[in-house]
Amino acid sequence: MCTSTASVPKLDLGALGESCACSYLTGCLGWQVIDRNVRTRYGELDIVALRHDGAYVFVEVRARSSHRFGSPLETVTxxxxxxxxxxxxxxxxxxxxxxxxxxxxxxxxxxxxxxxxLQSLEHVSVLS
Structure with a gap:
């Protein structure tokens, strides 16, 4: 479930978004989440998952509190x-x-x- 009873501070919105994304990937798509929040020299990978066909899927999660400045997907440069x-x-x-x-x-x-x-969830493949 992707809700809680308390208001969500900005920093916690990212964690809530990642939890919801993991639930979606595992529950709806049947993927296996094998890693989360992996730090590298270049930054952090939010989610690393395995699809049914054995493909590695690296998932960037973007959580927002509104569409006032565009869709969360539009923030990925x-x-x-x-x-x-x-x-x-x-x-x-x-x-x-x-x-x-x-x-x-x-x-x-x-x-x-x-x-x-959770109001909306959009999932796009950028590189396959």
Whole structure:
């Protein structure tokens, strides 16, 4: 469930968004979440998941409290995507996974909340 009884401070909105995204990925899509909040030299990977076909999916989560400044997905810039690709490479190196042996995808999940209640969830694949 993606709600709580208290108001959500800004920093906690990100954590709530990641929890909701994990619930969506595992419950609705049947993916396996294998890592969360992985720090690399280039930043942080929000979610690393495995699809049914064994593909690694790196998921960037964007949570917002309104659409006043656009959709959460619109906040992902080309610069951010380039850093995510660098982070993905670092992840594979650190975990001794041969990238050539696996399918890899980069997805973005955007969530909008009204207080602590999930209003919308958008999921797009950026790189597959």
């Amino acid at each position: 080309q610069q951010k995507l380039a850093r995510l690709v660098q982070q993905m490479d670092r992840y594979f190196a650190a975990h001794h996974v041969c990238q050539e042996d696996r399918q890899v995808a980069l997805d973005v999940v955007g969530l909008t909340f009204a207080g602590d209640v």
